[in-house]
Amino acid sequence: MHTSFTGPPAADTHPTPATAEELERHKAAITRLGNELRALVEAAVRTAATPDTLHRVAEGVRHVTGQLTGRRRARADIPEVDEFPAGTRIYSPVTGAGSPLAPPLRVTPTDDGLIGHCTLGIAHEGPPGYGHGGMSAMLLDELMGRACAAAGAPGLTISLQMRYHRPVPLETPLRILARVTGTDHRKSFVTGSITTEADPATDLVTAEGVFVAPDPRRVRALFPGLTADGDPAGG
Numbered sequence: 001m002h003t004s005f006t007g008p009p010a011a012d013t014h015p016t017p018a019t020a021e022e023l024e025r026h027k028a029a030i031t032r033l034g035n036e037l038r039a040l041v042e043a044a045v046r047t048a049a050t051p052d053t054l055h056r057v058a059e060g061v062r063h064v065t066g067q068l069t070g071r072r073r074a075r076a077d078i079p080e081v082d083e084f085p086a087g088t089r090i091y092s093p094v095t096g097a098g099s100p101l102a103p104p105l106r107v108t109p110t111d112d113g114l115i116g117h118c119t120l121g122i123a124h125e126g127p128p129g130y131g132h133g134g135m136s137a138m139l140l141d142e143l144m145g146r147a148c149a150a151a152g153a154p155g156l157t158i159s160l161q162m163r164y165h166r167p168v169p170l171e172t173p174l175r176i177l178a179r180v181t182g183t184d185h186r187k188s189f190v191t192g193s194i195t196t197e198a199d200p201a202t203d204l205v206t207a208e209g210v211f212v213a214p215d216p217r218r219v220r221a222l223f224p225g226l227t228a229d230g231d232p233a234g235g
């Protein structure tokens with residue numbers, strides 16, 4: 001589900017695109033590493049290990065990091081496994097199965113928008129035992145942006161107004177909703193909310209946002225990682 005846009009043809013040559021099977025294998029490997037990294041992050045922020053143990057583990061992690069050498073993607077490259085902007089974003093800090101920062105948020109459509117499910121961990125802590133307000137904003141910003149894309153108008157956030165009604169508990173399944181409520185030319189107006197799964201009637205956080213679909217003439221300059229047919233240029 002790659003997004004097309006009208007722009008000049010890509011001048012550079014690209015490697016042969018991977019088959020669907022190869023992409024699935026790659027996604028599975030990225031997801032597996034993401035799961036391990038999330039477990040490492042959780043263990044690292046939770047441990048009460050001694051300084052000696054922390055030094056030893058740090059040495060081991062440095063060794064592991066050194067193994068991720070070779071081909072690297074450039075800053076604006078879009079991973080070949082991604083479906084930009086509406087589908088998989090494998091390294092998204094919100095939805096990305098490959099990101100140690102992501103809870104990750106699992107997104108599915110509803111009748112009039114999107115629903116996301118996730119559980120925040122201690123790595124996402126703000127007040128002790130509760131989620132960081134910036135994490136709530138990140139979850140909503142992402143889901144609200146995706147709601148625009150799902151409605152056919154992918155855009156960037158130009159305003160996001162947050163209301164924090166109650167603290168968001170950690171280690172508690174959460175439900176995030178997003179819905180496009182109106183449009184005006186390239187602008188989309190979107191609402192969102194966070195509740196627990198157990199008590200979906202009590203809003204913990206609500207948000208109102210405005211997203212703007214970039215001028216089509218600016219898309220290529222904004223996202224040089226897209227080719228003329230809208231496919232990621234990386235790989």
Ligand SMILES: CCCCCCCCCCCCCC(=O)SCCNC(=O)CCNC(=O)[C@H](O)C(C)(C)COP(=O)(O)OP(=O)(O)OC[C@H]1O[C@@H](n2cnc3c(N)ncnc32)[C@H](O)[C@@H]1OP(=O)(O)O
Nearest residue numbers: 003085141142145154155156157158212213214215218219
């Ligand atoms: C292929 C397309 C892909 C799309 C990307 C999907 C990625 C999803 C990833 C999701 C990740 C999660 C989400 C994230 O993290 S998104 C990351 C955070 N957001 C940004 O970085 C956005 C920064 N802003 C911009 O780059 C530009 O403003 C954009 C590109 C959005 C519009 O610049 P463009 O040159 O195209 O448009 P225009 O200047 O003709 O303006 C058009 C209308 O909009 C109004 N306006 C514009 N800007 C602002 C503003 N800042 N405040 C108030 N109003 C603003 C403007 O007055 C006009 O309204 P009107 O006068 O007609 O009433």
